[in-house]
Amino acid sequence: MSLFERYRNTIKILAILIIISPLFGIVLAEKVNYHEPLDVAAEKLHLHELDVYHTPFDDYQVPGLPPTIGYIVAGFIGIGVILGVGALLAKRMSK
Amino acid sequence: MHIPDGYLSPAWCVALYIVAIVYGIVAWKKAKKIINSEAITALSVLAAGIFVAMMFNWPIPGGTSLHFVGGALSGIIFGPWLAFFVYVMVLTTQAIVFHDGGVTTLGANIFNMGIVDVVVGYAIYKLVTRATGNTRRARIIGAFLGGWLGLAAAGTMAGVEIGLSPSFPYGIRITVPAMAIWHTLLGVIEGVITAFVIDYLYERKSPLIEIAMKVAPLAQST
Numbered sequence: 601m602s603l604f605e606r607y608r609n610t611i612k613i614l615a616i617l618i619i620i621s622p623l624f625g626i627v628l629a630e631k632v633n634y635h636e637p638l639d640v641a642a643e644k645l646h647l648h649e650l651d652v653y654h655t656p657f658d659d660y661q662v663p664g665l666p667p668t669i670g671y672i673v674a675g676f677i678g679i680g681v682i683l684g685v686g687a688l689l690a691k692r693m694s695k
Numbered sequence: 696m697h698i699p700d701g702y703l704s705p706a707w708c709v710a711l712y713i714v715a716i717v718y719g720i721v722a723w724k725k726a727k728k729i730i731n732s733e734a735i736t737a738l739s740v741l742a743a744g745i746f747v748a749m750m751f752n753w754p755i756p757g758g759t760s761l762h763f764v765g766g767a768l769s770g771i772i773f774g775p776w777l778a779f780f781v782y783v784m785v786l787t788t789q790a791i792v793f794h795d796g797g798v799t800t801l802g803a804n805i806f807n808m809g810i811v812d813v814v815v816g817y818a819i820y821k822l823v824t825r826a827t828g829n830t831r832r833a834r835i836i837g838a839f840l841g842g843w844l845g846l847a848a849a850g851t852m853a854g855v856e857i858g859l860s861p862s863f864p865y866g867i868r869i870t871v872p873a874m875a876i877w878h879t880l881l882g883v884i885e886g887v888i889t890a891f892v893i894d895y896l897y898e899r900k901s902p903l904i905e906i907a908m909k910v911a912p913l914a915q916s917t
Contacts, residue, residue, distance in 0.1 A: 603736040606902045610740060614747050624751040629760060636760060637850065637877035638696060641857065641870040650701030650797070658794045660750065674793060675750055679743040681788050686739020690732035 603690050604683065611683075618675035622668035625660065696764060696878075697789065697804055698853060700797030704860035711856070712802030718810055719783065722776040729913040730777075737906040738777060741769060742784040749785070753884065761881040766808050767816020767845035768889045771838055772896070772903060774911040775814045782809025803856055807849045816845030816889070834897060835890045842889025843882040850878025 604611065656663055660674035703711075748763040769778035786804050789795040796804045823837030854874030858867030896904050 603732060604740070607736070607740045610744070610901075610903075614743055617747050618750070621747070621750040624753060628754045629752045631754065636696065636762075637874050637881070638698065638853065638857075640877070641854065641866075641873040642702060644869045644873070645857070645866050647702050647857070649699040650799075652700040652798060653794075655792055655794050657792055660793050660795070671750070675747060678746050678750075678788055678792065681792060682743045682746055682784050683739055685784060686735055686742070690735040690739075693730065693735055694732040 603687065611679075614679060615676075618672055618679070621675055622671040625671050626667050696762075696808060696850065696853060697786075697796030698800040698807075698857065700799045702797075702857050702860070703800050703803055705799075707856050707860055708799045708802060711800075711806045715802040715805040715810065718806075719779060722779045725776045725914045726780070729910050731910075733906055734777070734910045737903050738773065738781055739784065741772065741903060742781045745769065745781060746785050746788065749789070761884055763885060763888055764808055764812055764846055764849065765885075765889070766812025766849060767820065767838065767841035767885075768892055770813035770817030770845070771820045771841060771889070771893055772907045772911070774907075774915050775810075775817045776914045777907075777911060778813045778817070779805075779809050782813070803853070807853045807856075811852050812845040812849035815848040816841035819844055831894065831897070835894050838893040839886040839890035841886070843879075843886030846882035846885040847875065847879040850882070851875040 657674050657677065660671050660678075661667060662670040662673045662677075665673060745763075745765040745768075748765055750762070752760045752762050754760050766778070766782070769781045772778070773781065782805055786796060786801060786808065790798055790801050790804070818841075820834075820837035820841035823840060824833045827833040827836070851871060851874055854870040854872075855867065857874075858870035860866065895901075
């Protein structure tokens with residue numbers, strides 16, 4: 601039995617959540633002019649983000665895709681990376 | 696809550712990397728004797744859940760927003776040592792793949808969310824359940840308080856770090872109230888979600904709880 605077999609339902613729920621996530625991560629966030637408390641403090645101190653490195657998936661977006669679809673694809677990439685690393689480590693541990 | 700590159704002075708970045716690494720070494724020493732493939736799988740499933748939960752920004756009237764952080768939730772399920780690895784997985788993926796939180800500030804973000812939030816949330820939950828018995832009601836109250844105050848502590852700590860960065864010597868007067876007040880207010884929602892999820896997982900006898908009950912007490916006692 602695959603190590604993730606018993607989490608099949610959990611992973612299905614996560615997939616559904618990713619599909620609806622742009623509603624909260626993009627649509628509603630834009631409506632309230634998304635501002636975390638950290639952004640509020642940073643704005644008052646005139647702090648600016650340093651451009652240290654780049655990734656093709658900046659801010660949970662995928663080049664060439666509309667923001668909502670990009671957000672969904674980025675979500676699947678994210679859990680793919682996390683579960684992939686987990687599976688590799690678990691496999692190594694079971695040897 | 697995710698501090699980007701450039702918000703902290705190099706001294707804070709280095710210091711908090713060192714703290715996170717030292718904590719990680721201790722956590723690994725405790726984990727390596729009892730960790731197995733089943734536990735790693737469970738930790739990665741929880742990490743995936745936290746990652747997805749962080750993609751939900753809940754708009755709050757007044758122009759701010761909140762996303763679930765889940766430090767207390769992870770600490771309550773897996774204890775303060777194993778939960779650390781959940782945040783290493785989540786925050787490293789977010790920083791490297793999605794540029795959410797900086798690479799120079801990754802140590803600080805792991806410290807705030809993977810240590811402060813986890814340890815404070817876990818400690819409060821344990822205090823409540825030890826004082827009132829390990830009943831369903833105690834679990835719900837403990838998880839609510841742990842989730843709420845864990846987030847408030849982590850937010851306040853992030854405010855202290857940014858405010859005390861030498862480039863902004865008086866920044867603490869702005870950053871600490873902004874971060875502490877907002878995270879204390881928004882932490883109520885984090886507490887409600889933490890309590891709901893903990894209750895759901897325990898009542899449904901989730902495999903996460905089953906595995907955590909096998910390994911987490913051993914990690915604490917080693």
